[in-house]
Amino acid sequence: MRGPDAYPTVSGVAAAARILSMRHPDLCRMRLAGESRAGRPLWLLSVGHGRRRILVVAGPHPDEQAGGATALWLAEQAVHERRRFAEADVTWDFLLCLDPDGTVLNENGPAGERPPAVHFRHTFRPHAAEQPEWAASLRTPREELPETIALLAIIDELRPVLQCSLHGTDVGGSWVQLTADIPGLAEPFGKYAAELDVPVQTGTFDALFWQGAGPGVFVLPPRGEQERFGSEPEAADGSTWSRPHLYGGLTALVEVPMWATRKVADPTPHPDPAHAVTVLGARLRKDGAAAAVSLERALPLLQQAGPTAGPVMRGIEQAVGAFPGLADEFERLATQSPVPLTMAHIAALDIAARRIPLRAAGMLLRLLDEARLDEDPSSEPARLRSRLERRIDAGARDLITTTDARWVPIPDQIELQARTVLAAVGLVM
Template identity: 45%
Template sequence: MDRYPAVAEVTESARLLVSRFPGTVRLRRIGASRAGRPILMLSVGHGPRHVLVVAGPHPDEPVSGATALTLAERIARGDRLSAATDPALVTWDIVLCLDPDGAALSSNSGSTLKSYYRSAFRPVASEQPEWAPIVSHPLPESRALFQLIDGLRPFLQCSLHSTDVGGSWVQLTRDLPELAEPFRTSADELGIPLQYGTYDALYWENPSPAVYVLPPPDGTGRPAAGPENIGLSTWCAPLRYGGVTAIVEVPMWATDLAADTTPYPAADLALRELAELVLDGGRQVTAVLDKARGFLPPAQDDPLRRVLEWMADGLYDMVADSWKPLARQAAAAAHPDDPRHLTTAQVSALNIVARRQPVRAAGLLLRLLETAEAPAAPGLHRELDELCTAWCTEFERALRVRWVPVRDQVEHQTRTVLAAAESALKTLR
């Protein structure tokens, strides 16, 4: 396996699995997207307990389709028989792609950061099925997933994610202590660094390396720049049935800085510089957007334009402002062992975010400029393409990134999901 399969390929492979394992593997439609695309689910086994696996929650995180197929085939074949994979005890329900509309706009092609950002698409928060319930914007994809959770009452939900640059980590709605060792062992065997510090979970409980526990719905801890009503998300829905959710992240490009726990010198200064980096990059993309607005398709008709306007309307500022408490904390650290010191891993995680946001916007705007017929479009495209090239080159240099083979991404995510299922099942006995 050397590339990410498209949704159509995942669907065709799922149908082949049904024909190869009749009775054991079933495929059914659980809903439809806003554009009418089917949302399909593979079920493996007939046990009374359920593991729910959700692939494709974010269309710019492409590993999940391959992981979904790998999980289904291994469980159907009985490769690693355990209580969690015993078809008489547990049914595995695997949603093949939660956001097929977004996937249709994201080819995730290429082996460089620039080619990736030029082809990837991630919708605004209110159009992301896992997050849309938080912002009171019901989507049919979200409703389908909520209905599935209410019907199955899974003891474990696994949401399959990947990150562009960094290491691997797991976010949980409740700690699974026995997950830590197999998760760490898998990463070590495959040469994938663990993410010791992530933008998504800077303030969360961290019971073991690269494992983070979501604050309770009524708690005060929040993601670094995340929504306040996270308790309403699909992640938290299994809690009402005693279940747990694991969000499993694997990197497309790895950086060993993600695992460097040494104190970062002058972290407060570094954070101020990173805040200016994201703000300056955002300003430059927005300046090109300002020149192109008159001939681009309107935001209500074009999802790429909607993302660009959403980012221009305060997202860069929100990201930069969210780091001010961390900068004050780092500045107040009094001695080398002061826990308020930030590590290299934590600063590198913010470095990734600071570079990601402007280049993500640049990739979207380049796609719009390529198809625009206005006389000014080619010149603006050249201007922005030069910026995008420089940013991606510096991104790769500053973080010292290396490509993680797709087969290794899939293997690590598959192993982690299986280990999470075994750990979660033991908590029920």
């Protein structure tokens, strides 16, 4: 089964799921599981009638757009293999988009293959406290996001044996994060990645402190042990990822790249990791200072920004505020790394150090566009916009050139993510 050549929209995914339900009313059903902060529906599609539930969550991060199509791919597969899943007493449940408000903000860019600069030009990455999966670890119960409340309610109702969260990365490889081990998953995952020519990422920024369970498969450390950089406030233990553990289940996060680079798959020990991370830390400080200056210059100009200004601005402010602490963390790795740093680790850290300023510049440029400011080339808004555009063009070009990355066809992104989910399901059934 091949996926589409473009990322489907939030409404497009819901429409396709509704058609599937109408075609197979004996097997499929859709219901409203909640509403977003802006009142958009959170749709849950269920396929099957078994007692063992598999929950698939698409759209947890709005700039990771393959998940909606992957959910449809898996739903159609569940219909096609209805007998096998019925014999296994399994029902599939698909939350079609966890953050529709944020995902819609990413839909103003091209839906298919795009130049890297165009991608970052249209990216929206919310503040961590406004990301529904992470928000549960950062907010009190009274402050929970409605999307988080809806997902937690679904988990409490269904008690899934496995929750699969569909994530993605802009540049890198594919990897899996598990809140508890699924023995044997690394083998089929590696096989599928090889067949689709997608590198298995053996060193990651996200899972640097997680335990390896085979190439590209990482398991959450035991409670109380460090799981993320200290400057990052969110914690997996308090997130929606951990909720299935109350009922004997676990969560698998499946990451697939838009642009793939083999540098993140190189397990060779780095010849001088201390120097490498020190250089990366210095670059983070430099880029962070430039981003802070741009933000300071933009603030007086953004009084007339559009209705999305609030969440976008909070995303920018978190990104800009993260630079100093993250630079400290990178430099600390020179003497206190949790693992021996390989070429893959340094490549992943390098990508992260380049990605954050690109996201900040892209979101700030979005707000300047929405504010409909003076177009006179000599005006302050025009000069700032031009500066940000040059920064995105040069930074995105350097990111792709330095990593020798290539675009991964969207059908391959979807197929790898879906087949990895199926492998995980097969191992827990």
